[in-house]
Amino acid sequence: MVNITEKIKEIEEEMKRTQKNKATEYHLGLLKGKLARLRAQLLEPAPGAGAGGGTGFDVSKSGDARIALVGFPSVGKSTFLSKITKTKSEVAAYAFTTLTAIPGVLEYAGAEIQVLDLPGIIEGAAEGKGRGRQVISAAKTSDLIVMILDATKRAEQRALLEGELEAVGIRLNREAPNIYLKIKKAGGMKITFQAPPKRLDEKMLYNILRDYKILNCEVLVRDENATVDDFIDVIMKDHRKYIKCLYVYNKIDSISLEHLDALAREPHTCVMSCELSLGLPDVVARCWHELQLMRIYTKRKGIEPDFSEALIVRKDSSIEDVCDQIHRTLKETFKYALVWGASARHVPQRVGLGHVVADEDVVSIVAK
Numbered sequence: 001m002v003n004i005t006e007k008i009k010e011i012e013e014e015m016k017r018t019q020k021n022k023a024t025e026y027h028l029g030l031l032k033g034k035l036a037r038l039r040a041q042l043l044e045p046a047p048g049a050g051a052g053g054g055t056g057f058d059v060s061k062s063g064d065a066r067i068a069l070v071g072f073p074s075v076g077k078s079t080f081l082s083k084i085t086k087t088k089s090e091v092a093a094y095a096f097t098t099l100t101a102i103p104g105v106l107e108y109a110g111a112e113i114q115v116l117d118l119p120g121i122i123e124g125a126a127e128g129k130g131r132g133r134q135v136i137s138a139a140k141t142s143d144l145i146v147m148i149l150d151a152t153k154r155a156e157q158r159a160l161l162e163g164e165l166e167a168v169g170i171r172l173n174r175e176a177p178n179i180y181l182k183i184k185k186a187g188g189m190k191i192t193f194q195a196p197p198k199r200l201d202e203k204m205l206y207n208i209l210r211d212y213k214i215l216n217c218e219v220l221v222r223d224e225n226a227t228v229d230d231f232i233d234v235i236m237k238d239h240r241k242y243i244k245c246l247y248v249y250n251k252i253d254s255i256s257l258e259h260l261d262a263l264a265r266e267p268h269t270c271v272m273s274c275e276l277s278l279g280l281p282d283v284v285a286r287c288w289h290e291l292q293l294m295r296i297y298t299k300r301k302g303i304e305p306d307f308s309e310a311l312i313v314r315k316d317s318s319i320e321d322v323c324d325q326i327h328r329t330l331k332e333t334f335k336y337a338l339v340w341g342a343s344a345r346h347v348p349q350r351v352g353l354g355h356v357v358a359d360e361d362v363v364s365i366v367a368k
């Protein structure tokens, strides 16, 4: 039997050979679908298939959020971890200094953020080169990927790394496609487009669904710009992860000012020099911003709120999430809450469990 890696190679070769035009687009679409299936198999083998899959490193999640440091060898990931946390991860001039995941804790704005220093990954990581698959699995569990790049290296490094992450189903700084898919037991395929699609048609979707042996389903494409790749992402949604990414160029002590200026203007990008301790507070502040965590202060009746200790909750959290953060049974006795701050229409506003809080709100929970 040909192994999965070889099959992937074959399909990639065929896709490269095939010219893109009207006559081949259906065939290319099918190839993309097959490729996505094989890549998922490579990372997540069927249960009982034994080891070799995508299990990450054995580091348990802790704190309010997790950041993964991803990058090629020797770009300065460990140096960065040692600078922003109390953890010392070994630093050296040779490649693959770090061989496992080293967790550190970043304390910021009253939150504890776990930062994972990971081994460097190389081209072909998605296919299992180096410790690539493990690194990528660890990255998949994070709330934010901080991609450390070497400012002195060629610009392609970023696209190469993105390609590796993309190949294993990580989607950076993107939302899930606006396509509804419901698999059914009977009734055939029902495909509808909310507006005339620009890059898809019914036959394309039909072919791909058949190839995936999805014969009974309902599809509603809400986005007119949706592509075949988007559609495959929707079918493969259990293997896709939409994660924010901050691109951080290190070693700016060794590049020209012009180059530095150009890098710093790219979207989702920060620049720093760990060696000269330049730009580090900015990078940390950007990480905090990208994580979209909120600080909620609690207040007891008749007492001033305690601003020294915040509860950390995720973006769009409700009073219910705040209760859960305080104690898991608190909502059973919940009567109402009083809210002061940006989310309150007037202060204090009396609200129920569903009220969505804002950063730095003060909340007082009133029990039955």
Ligand SMILES: Nc1nc2c(ncn2[C@@H]2O[C@H](COP(=O)(O)OP(=O)(O)OP(=O)(O)O)[C@@H](O)[C@H]2O)c(=O)[nH]1
Residues within 6 Å of the ligand: 071, 072, 073, 074, 075, 076, 077, 078, 079, 080, 090, 091, 092, 093, 094, 095, 096, 097, 098, 099, 118, 119, 120, 121, 250, 251, 252, 253, 254, 272, 273, 274, 275, 276
């Ligand atoms: N010039 C310069 N060198 C740096 C900077 N930050 C780190 N280095 C050097 O880059 C080399 C690699 O640093 P590490 O932190 O070990 O890199 P890493 O990304 O953890 O490498 P691996 O663990 O092998 O993947 C070391 O020699 C560091 O001293 C910087 O800001 N400027």
Ligand SMILES: [Mg+2]
Residues within 6 Å of the ligand: 077, 078, 079, 089, 090, 091, 097, 098, 117, 118, 119, 120
């Ligand atoms: Mg390292």
